[in-house]
Each structure stands twice: as structure tokens, then as C-alpha cells.
Amino acid sequence: MTWGWIALAAAAGLSATPAAAQEVRTLGKLLLTGGVTTVEGSAGGGLATWAVVTGYETREGIGANAHATLVELPDYQFRAHGAAVGLYDRVELSYTRQAFDTRGTGAKLGLGKGFTFRQEVVGAKLRVLGDAIYNQDTWVPQVAVGVQYKNADKAAVIGLLGGQDDDGVDVYVAATKVLLAESLVLNGTLRATKANQTGLLGFGGPGADDYTVQFEGSAGMLLSKRLLVGAEYRSKPNKLGLQEDDWFDVFAAYAVNKNFSVTAAYADLGTVATFKGQRGLYLSLQAGF
Amino acid sequence: MLKALIIAAAFAGAPENPSPTYPNEEAVEPYVQSNANAGASPFADKAMWAAFGGRAGVDRIVDDLVDRSIADPRISEIFKAHDLVRLRRTLKEQFCYILNGGCEYTGRDMKTTHRDLGVQNADFNALVEHLQAAMDREKIPFRVQNRFLAKLAPMQRTTVER
Numbered sequence: 001m002t003w004g005w006i007a008l009a010a011a012a013g014l015s016a017t018p019a020a021a022q023e024v025r026t027l028g029k030l031l032l033t034g035g036v037t038t039v040e041g042s043a044g045g046g047l048a049t050w051a052v053v054t055g056y057e058t059r060e061g062i063g064a065n066a067h068a069t070l071v072e073l074p075d076y077q078f079r080a081h082g083a084a085v086g087l088y089d090r091v092e093l094s095y096t097r098q099a100f101d102t103r104g105t106g107a108k109l110g111l112g113k114g115f116t117f118r119q120e121v122v123g124a125k126l127r128v129l130g131d132a133i134y135n136q137d138t139w140v141p142q143v144a145v146g147v148q149y150k151n152a153d154k155a156a157v158i159g160l161l162g163g164q165d166d167d168g169v170d171v172y173v174a175a176t177k178v179l180l181a182e183s184l185v186l187n188g189t190l191r192a193t194k195a196n197q198t199g200l201l202g203f204g205g206p207g208a209d210d211y212t213v214q215f216e217g218s219a220g221m222l223l224s225k226r227l228l229v230g231a232e233y234r235s236k237p238n239k240l241g242l243q244e245d246d247w248f249d250v251f252a253a254y255a256v257n258k259n260f261s262v263t264a265a266y267a268d269l270g271t272v273a274t275f276k277g278q279r280g281l282y283l284s285l286q287a288g289f
Numbered sequence: 290m291l292k293a294l295i296i297a298a299a300f301a302g303a304p305e306n307p308s309p310t311y312p313n314e315e316a317v318e319p320y321v322q323s324n325a326n327a328g329a330s331p332f333a334d335k336a337m338w339a340a341f342g343g344r345a346g347v348d349r350i351v352d353d354l355v356d357r358s359i360a361d362p363r364i365s366e367i368f369k370a371h372d373l374v375r376l377r378r379t380l381k382e383q384f385c386y387i388l389n390g391g392c393e394y395t396g397r398d399m400k401t402t403h404r405d406l407g408v409q410n411a412d413f414n415a416l417v418e419h420l421q422a423a424m425d426r427e428k429i430p431f432r433v434q435n436r437f438l439a440k441l442a443p444m445q446r447t448t449v450e451r
């Protein structure tokens with residue numbers, strides 16, 4: 001009897017719900033509205049995390065992305081790659097590995113040529129209110145909260161530099177709004193962090209083991225369904241006393257389709273580990289659904 | 290009985306002028322006609338109507354939007370067994386009203402119309418994609434398209450089921 005009822009209910013459910021409401025659906029979002037992948041693996045711009053959830057899923061489905069990112073700087077090379085899943089346009093889980101290659105500079109810093117700082121970033125983001133795109137009749141943005149657990153690998157060097165820890169947790173709240181009538185995308189994020197150079201150089205510094213609140217802002221203009229151009233700013237703490245600078249970039253994110261996007265940027269990371277003027281090309285490829 | 294009362298009440302509240310009849314359309318339950326049913330306020334100036342190519346342009350966009358939607362396997366089921374003659378007419382009125390083309394919207398409100406259709410966010414976005422394609426075909430500039438879409442976007446709350 002029970003099975004009969006279940007079968008009947010299921011059949012009724014299927015026939016009463018076109019577009020297969022029972023199914024987990026994919027690719028339901030509009031182009032570019034899942035953002036691209038940041039250097040820390042969460043959905044956002046390039047340097048700044050946004051309130052959007054990765055992937056092209058809507059609240060009826062799931063999505064996922066893999067990314068590979070390269071930043072060519074005068075004295076260093078930064079690389080990141082990882083993957084993220086978006087669940088029901090509500091929750092985002094991400095894992096990214098970052099590498100900061102000192103190349104020839106490593107020798108000048110006394111670390112050895114090609115010395116590479118690495119870290120893993122595990123992130124979780126929860127969308128808590130609003131909708132960046134639909135709610136065009138209010139100013140209320142889409143808001144998400146998130147955490148990023150970061151674990152850097154060069155504990156000994158971090159210790160020598162004065163860093164307090166080789167792992168740490170960032171907590172952030174992000175607000176994203178698309179002003180569709182103006183074709184604008186705006187984002188502001190507050191991040192409580194102790195991280196030096198996002199954590200690659202550890203967490204905290206001599207006499208500076210407190211969390212400080214940093215700001216990430218992005219403003220972009222949609223030039224077509226596929227193309228968003230804009231600029232970003234990210235403030236940074238300076239806990240090691242190595243003149244850590246705020247970051248800037250100008251970027252163009254292009255969605256080839258819902259499975260593939262390319263982000264190119266010119267990023268200014270300022271002074272990194274005493275080497276000034278670290279500006280260069282940022283390139284990120286993202287594939288997913 | 291209750292239904293008859295509701296219908297009677299709806300008739301009593303309806304405006305004086307008898308609404309025109311549309312011989313090719315199926316009858317719908319009586320409702321109170323109002324431009325407020327369109328679900329968005331119209332643009333103040335005439336620029337949008339002109340940019341959309343006036344009546345002819347909007348009619349082509351709506352027909353193309355409906356044609357694309359009923360041909361799209363993601364959402365075609367939802368439109369089956371519905372009066373597409375009426376849908377095309379009321380959509381044209383609604384777009385014309387919002388774009389300040391001087392039309393009255395004579396259709397039903399968005400919430401009532403879409404209540405039992407089971408529309409999901411992915412379906413809403415699929416429809417938006419078809420509207421974008423239809424506007425592209427009419428060479429409506431992207432930024433102008435977005436100004437119009439900004440009026441429609443909040444209707445996600447009334448057309449998509451919770």
C-alpha cells in the first residue's frame with residue numbers, strides 16, 4: 001500500500017510540475033551572474049570576494065567551477081588553482097591552493113632561488129538576504145557571510161619574519177548589487193583578518209596579533225551579456241611591518257558561455273616582501289557549470 | 290456558491306466601460322482591470338518607446354519572445370494548454386504600457402496569472418534569455434535593454450513560485 005501511494009504521489013507530482021520541479025537543475029542563472037573566481041577561491045571579482053554564489057545554479061540546483069589563475073609580477077609570480085561548488089544559490093564551498101613563487105628574488109631575500117610560499121584556502125559562504133539582480137525596485141543588496149580557513153606552508157620563514165601563526169581564519173560580510181538600469185555591478189566587503197599577503201606570509205606580526213577589519217570594493221560596468229569591465233580595491237593590514245600595500249586592479253571578465261570564462265586584469269599589488277612596484281598581468285580561466 | 294459571489298463582486302467592482310471582447314481568445318474568470326496589474330510603473334519619457342521601435346518593434350519582440358519560449362524544451366511545457374493568443378496580446382499591452390507607449394494594460398495581475406504554473410527561477414531566467422535574444426534581433430542597444438529588464442526583474446517575486 002505504501003509503495004503504491006508513493007508511486008502515485010510521485011506520478012502526480014511529476015505531472016503537476018512542468019519543467020521537472022523535482023529535479024536538481026543546472027545552468028539556470030543568467031550569464032556572468034555567478035561572478036568569477038577570486039584569488040582566494042570564492043566567487044567574486046579577481047581580488048575581491050562578492051556576495052554571489054559560484055556556478056550557474058539557481059535555488060533549484062547546483063553548480064561548480066574550477067579555476068586557474070596566474071599573476072605575473074616584476075619580481076614574483078603568483079598562481080592559484082582550485083574548485084568550488086554552489087548549492088541552491090545559497091551555499092558556496094571552495095578549496096584553492098595558492099603559490100607565491102619568489103623566483104630569482106628568492107636568492108636576494110636569502111630564501112633561495114625559486115623559494116615558493118604556498119597556502120591552501122578552504123572557504124564557505126552563506127547567502128543571507130536579498131537578491132543582487134531581481135530586486136531592482138529596492139536598494140537592498142544581496143548579502144552573504146563567509147569564512148576562509150587558510151593554512152600556509154612556510155612556518156619557519158613566517159616565524160623568522162615575525163608572523164604569529166601559519167594558519168588563520170578570515171571572516172567576511174559581502175554585499176553585491178547590480179544596478180541593472182545603469183548596467184552597473186557594485187560590491188563592498190568587510191573582512192576581519194590577521195593575514196599577511198592574504199596569509200601566504202602567515203598571520204599576525206610582532207605585537208600585532210589582533211584582527212583588523214579590511215575593505216574590498218568593486219565597481220564594474222556590463223558592456224554586454226558576456227563582458228563586465230571594472231576596477232577593484234582591497235585594503236590590507238600591515239602586521240609584519242614590511243610596508244604591505246593595498247591592492248588595486250582593473251579587470252575585464254568575459255563569459256564565453258556558461259561553461260567557460262576568462263578574466264584578465266592589470267593588478268597593482270604594491271610592495272610585497274620589501275620589493276616595490278609589483279604590478280602586472282592577472283589572468284584567470286574558469287570552467288564549470 | 291462562494292465562487293459565484295466572488296465573481297459577482299468582481300463584476301460589481303469592474304469599470305463602467307465594457308471591455309472589448311476578443312473572439313479568438315478563451316474566456317477567463319472575471320477580474321478587475323487596472324494598469325496596476327502590469328506590475329511595474331511606466332517610464333516617464335518617450336525615449337524608451339522610440340528606442341524599441343514603437344508598436345511594430347514591440348509586437349515583433351513579443352511574438353519572437355513567445356515563439357522562442359514555446360520552442361525551448363526547458364520551459365515549453367509550462368505554456369502548453371494556455372491561450373497564447375491572449376498571452377501575446379496582453380504581453381504586447383504590458384510592454385507598451387511600461388515603455389510609455391500609451392497603452393492600457395487590460396490583463397490580469399502577475400501574481401494571479403502565474404500562481405499555479407510552477408515557474409522556477411531557472412524558467413524565469415530562460416524567459417529573460419529569450420527576451421534578450423528577441424531584443425538583440427531588433428538591435429535594441431544593450432544598455433536600453435537593461436533599463437527595460439530592470440522594470441521586469443522584480444516580477445520574479447510574483448511569477449516564480451516560492
Ligand code: HEM
Pocket residue numbers: 364367368369371372375376379380383395396397398402403406408412413414416441442444445448
Ligand atoms: C517578467 C516576467 C513575466 C512577465 C512580464 C509575464 C507576463 C505575462 C502576462 C501579461 C500574461 C497574461 C496575463 C493575462 O492573461 O491576463 C502571462 C501569462 C502567462 N505567463 Fe507570464 N510573465 C512573466 C514570466 C513568465 C515565466 C517565467 C513563465 C514561464 C516560463 C510564464 C508563463 C506564462 C504562462 C504559461 C501564462 C498563461 C497563463 C494562463 O493562461 O492563465 N510567464 N504572463
